[in-house]
Amino acid sequence: MSVGAPRIDVTVAEVVQVNDLIKRFRFVRTDGGPMPTFSGGAHVVVDMDDHGTRRMNPYSLMSDPGDVSGYEISVRRDEAGRGGSLYMHRHVTPGMAMQISYPVNLFPADARAKKHLFLAGGIGITPFMSLMAQLQPMGQRFELHYAVRSLALGAYVDRLRDAYAERVHIYVDEKGEAIDLKSLLSTQPLGTHLYVCGPKGMIDWVKATATGMGWPKNTVHSEEFLAPPVGQPFQVELAASGKSIKVGAAQSILEAMEAAGVDAPYLCRGGACGQCETAVVRCDGHIHHHDHWLSDDEKASQTKIMPCVSRFEGKALVLDR
Amino acid sequence: MTKTVFEKSIRSRPVYDELQPRPGTAHLCVADGEGAEAVCDLFAKAGTAAAEMLARSHIIYVPGPTGTDLFAKVQALGAAQCHRSPSFWAAEPRLRKVLADAHMGLQVYLAGTETLIGLAQRDVIEAGLPHDAVQTEHRGSLSRRVQCVHCKGITENVTTDPFTCSHCGLNLFVRDHYSRRLAAFQGVNIDAEDPGTVPPAVERFK
Numbered sequence: 108m109s110v111g112a113p114r115i116d117v118t119v120a121e122v123v124q125v126n127d128l129i130k131r132f133r134f135v136r137t138d139g140g141p142m143p144t145f146s147g148g149a150h151v152v153v154d155m156d157d158h159g160t161r162r163m164n165p166y167s168l169m170s171d172p173g174d175v176s177g178y179e180i181s182v183r184r185d186e187a188g189r190g191g192s193l194y195m196h197r198h199v200t201p202g203m204a205m206q207i208s209y210p211v212n213l214f215p216a217d218a219r220a221k222k223h224l225f226l227a228g229g230i231g232i233t234p235f236m237s238l239m240a241q242l243q244p245m246g247q248r249f250e251l252h253y254a255v256r257s258l259a260l261g262a263y264v265d266r267l268r269d270a271y272a273e274r275v276h277i278y279v280d281e282k283g284e285a286i287d288l289k290s291l292l293s294t295q296p297l298g299t300h301l302y303v304c305g306p307k308g309m310i311d312w313v314k315a316t317a318t319g320m321g322w323p324k325n326t327v328h329s330e331e332f333l334a335p336p337v338g339q340p341f342q343v344e345l346a347a348s349g350k351s352i353k354v355g356a357a358q359s360i361l362e363a364m365e366a367a368g369v370d371a372p373y374l375c376r377g378g379a380c381g382q383c384e385t386a387v388v389r390c391d392g393h394i395h396h397h398d399h400w401l402s403d404d405e406k407a408s409q410t411k412i413m414p415c416v417s418r419f420e421g422k423a424l425v426l427d428r
Numbered sequence: 429m430t431k432t433v434f435e436k437s438i439r440s441r442p443v444y445d446e447l448q449p450r451p452g453t454a455h456l457c458v459a460d461g462e463g464a465e466a467v468c469d470l471f472a473k474a475g476t477a478a479a480e481m482l483a484r485s486h487i488i489y490v491p492g493p494t495g496t497d498l499f500a501k502v503q504a505l506g507a508a509q510c511h512r513s514p515s516f517w518a519a520e521p522r523l524r525k526v527l528a529d530a531h532m533g534l535q536v537y538l539a540g541t542e543t544l545i546g547l548a549q550r551d552v553i554e555a556g557l558p559h560d561a562v563q564t565e566h567r568g569s570l571s572r573r574v575q576c577v578h579c580k581g582i583t584e585n586v587t588t589d590p591f592t593c594s595h596c597g598l599n600l601f602v603r604d605h606y607s608r609r610l611a612a613f614q615g616v617n618i619d620a621e622d623p624g625t626v627p628p629a630v631e632r633f634k
Contacts, residue, residue, distance in 0.1 A: 219553075219556065219558060220556065221555075221556040222556075292532065292533070293453060293531065293532075293533060294531060295531055295532040296530075296531060296532070296556075297527055297528075297530040297531060297532060297534060297555050297556050297557060298532075298555055298556015298557060299532050299556070301532075318451075319451055320451070320452070320453060320532075320533045321450060321451050321452030321453055321532075321533040321534070321535055322532055322533065323557065323558060323560070323561030324561075325558045325560060325561060326532070326557070326558060326561065
């Protein structure tokens, strides 16, 4: 997908304040038709016109995949972020016209699994809402372990308990409760797949623990969308399009390319999917990669870059774009 | 015996590596014939951790298709459980039971002929582990389990190419095209256009 890719014209049907930090948005098609079907774990990129600044943030779909009358996302307000979540919280109201991408799934349920073990931290609950809604009627085995800071900030705890009863386990940080990960992972039947979505520290902890206990790589799935980090402005030469662009302090290379009219590929815009991978023609300096896509060797070689989240420091960076 | 070297082939053709000890809560080894030596090498590589690993290991062994029986060697390792069956088919109910009772964290090591590796891997996949979660090492005979794509009958221990289907009698050319689901290579009729014109059989899979 790229800037020129087809989008869905939608109307904001509903905005619900879920708790102090989280708002839920429901989008329906402006032409009244059904939304494209999606699978649990999918996300869309929401296009925002923030008073002249174009923001495109990925959000997991949390509604029932069986419901094609609309899509729902939940957005956690991030005061320290670049402004996408603040825009959603402050300026998006029912009736507003917006554009979203077609759904893309980088975090699907593995159909080979005998059982699905879901681990969520905070707002990382959203992809599991659609995953569980999809798996429940199929009679699939799953259970959810959901860590929240406090019950007041635990989005959808009641709804989840009502829908899935004893399959839902809640851990409240404030009460000193924590997932007993080693016991949990050592008692899972063969064929269980593990899925984790939440803060980086939680994802790293779960993946490292599972690997250490002998869980095969392809049975452990994670999703974390990174917000493009802010930093010092820098200059990038685009060899294929013959342009020289300046990447602002709060801008990503991808956004700077789009602003310069260069049609660059992307899907997740958060360093996860690999779609925007670009060859580095020349690099005189240091690339701050930030992404989850390139291998450590690829990162060290400085021959590839993920323009959605990577930044640069040095004399010259020339990309094949 | 040294590690078997296979010629590069199509993507479908299985490839094998050397067994390496991996962290896990339990260890399951299934081997036939000369595969016993790969299992012994595996525990040798574990070094000082071998005793602890053996205490949580279950070894299932069957003699190879050419009669090689090195059970005494694997038995001498001193694994928590070590079982010999006369054939894979006799061992399969045990294998399935072990997998059904297992938890995540189990490491699976398969060693020996392609037939043993393929059949055991099929049971492991059936139990829910991804196919690439299983470690495999080839040792011993190269004989193949081949499915006739015409009559669907399976001929075991095929050593020559072409060979005669043991079910329908067609002359079959043995392809590297492999099915993980069937744990078998494909055999395709070689004289369909010109019946009777069959190249001489060559012993390719000794």
